[in-house]
Amino acid sequence: MNHNRVGRIRVAATLAMLGVMCFVPPAAAQDTPGKDVKTAGFKASREAAEADACREHLHKIHDAITAFEGAHQRLPNWLSELSPAYLDAKLLVCPYVTRIADLSSWRYRNIREDVFQDPKESTSYAYEFCSKEIPLWPGVKTTWREFKQRLVKRMGRAGEDAVPIVRCFAHEPILNVAYGGRVYSNPANKDWEELFMPPFTHEDFHPETLYLNEPVMVDRKRFLPRASKTEARLLDLSKHYNAYLDEVWLPYPRECDLKSLPQGDQEIGGVRFDVRGLAQLSATRLLAPYPTNVTGVKVGASSTKIHFLHATRPVPVRAPDMAVGTRVATYVIHYENGAAAEIPIIYGRDLKNWWFDPLKPEPGSARAAWEGENPASKAFQRKIRLFITSWQNPRKDQTIASLSLNSAMAETAPFVVAITIE
Numbered sequence: 001m002n003h004n005r006v007g008r009i010r011v012a013a014t015l016a017m018l019g020v021m022c023f024v025p026p027a028a029a030q031d032t033p034g035k036d037v038k039t040a041g042f043k044a045s046r047e048a049a050e051a052d053a054c055r056e057h058l059h060k061i062h063d064a065i066t067a068f069e070g071a072h073q074r075l076p077n078w079l080s081e082l083s084p085a086y087l088d089a090k091l092l093v094c095p096y097v098t099r100i101a102d103l104s105s106w107r108y109r110n111i112r113e114d115v116f117q118d119p120k121e122s123t124s125y126a127y128e129f130c131s132k133e134i135p136l137w138p139g140v141k142t143t144w145r146e147f148k149q150r151l152v153k154r155m156g157r158a159g160e161d162a163v164p165i166v167r168c169f170a171h172e173p174i175l176n177v178a179y180g181g182r183v184y185s186n187p188a189n190k191d192w193e194e195l196f197m198p199p200f201t202h203e204d205f206h207p208e209t210l211y212l213n214e215p216v217m218v219d220r221k222r223f224l225p226r227a228s229k230t231e232a233r234l235l236d237l238s239k240h241y242n243a244y245l246d247e248v249w250l251p252y253p254r255e256c257d258l259k260s261l262p263q264g265d266q267e268i269g270g271v272r273f274d275v276r277g278l279a280q281l282s283a284t285r286l287l288a289p290y291p292t293n294v295t296g297v298k299v300g301a302s303s304t305k306i307h308f309l310h311a312t313r314p315v316p317v318r319a320p321d322m323a324v325g326t327r328v329a330t331y332v333i334h335y336e337n338g339a340a341a342e343i344p345i346i347y348g349r350d351l352k353n354w355w356f357d358p359l360k361p362e363p364g365s366a367r368a369a370w371e372g373e374n375p376a377s378k379a380f381q382r383k384i385r386l387f388i389t390s391w392q393n394p395r396k397d398q399t400i401a402s403l404s405l406n407s408a409m410a411e412t413a414p415f416v417v418a419i420t421i422e
């Protein structure tokens, strides 16, 4: 395998998911044939004169932002806030876009293109310091503005001249005005971030990296209460949930949740489960503060079989396929007498990634027990799924005190939705 190529795809694919307009190399492009990518008919200008005219706009927009900030002690939430007081509204549309009279192609070029979502839809420019929220993980969210301000700081002296505040994608190369006012371009087949790698790394440009010391904080009252009639053998994971089913628990893809999974006491793949939340485990390069181990899952009974409802999340987003046979987790059974048994969780045999292409055959014998969708999967023509691993207990007469779920820190992050003993 050509590692440079893999690394390149990861950078582009992950930055693409940040909502940052970027070059999508062929392999990733095949992976995102979404109908939301409204690029038909769009042709970036390569004319130097058109670019120069746009540069003038960018300088004036930057001046207006500076004036706005001076007057309001904050940045505008959206560029439309600048006009009419600080800027002629005409300057919010690239002269080239005005000429081709096609304002819409410049927005929503990619799914969840936050930086184009000016509520007045009156600009062709992307505003990267907008007030749009970025949910990161339970209890922690940021905005584009705060994330970009932290990024400027993290980059130190280079930051103000590097981090774009306003961008024009109507040209090739793409035009950017940096936070500090420098106008520069980046080739359309490269992310602006790549111009600064090294010394910075791919991870440096992720919002997650800037928020890693802000722990996951779930509000236990937000989970559906466990039904009083639910049998004890449907283990109660309430204490161990660190993510909600109906809300994103990692920032990308956006609007990517398990809302379509029926909640409560549910039969899935012929097994009854108590479905109300999930326990996400960490993985190598998972840029989110999830634990490596979840311990002390109370059992207090003997059992012939244990069923786990689970799947994995690729790390980073849309990373290359995991190799079948990779151990992604180890679940440990702790018997009351002090003995323990390990259940290796093997990629391809026990589970696979939750996000998948229903048209693409995959290696590995694991078959999904549940399939569903969410807004992100629909937009990318993908589906989501969960798997059941049923483990035969060799010590069926011994009482099991507890279970622990341990990530093997592979390049995919396991999560467990429910556990049932029988």
Ligand SMILES: [Zn+2]
Residues within 6 Å of the ligand: 054, 094, 095, 096, 097, 168, 169, 170, 171, 175
């Ligand atoms: Zn332009």
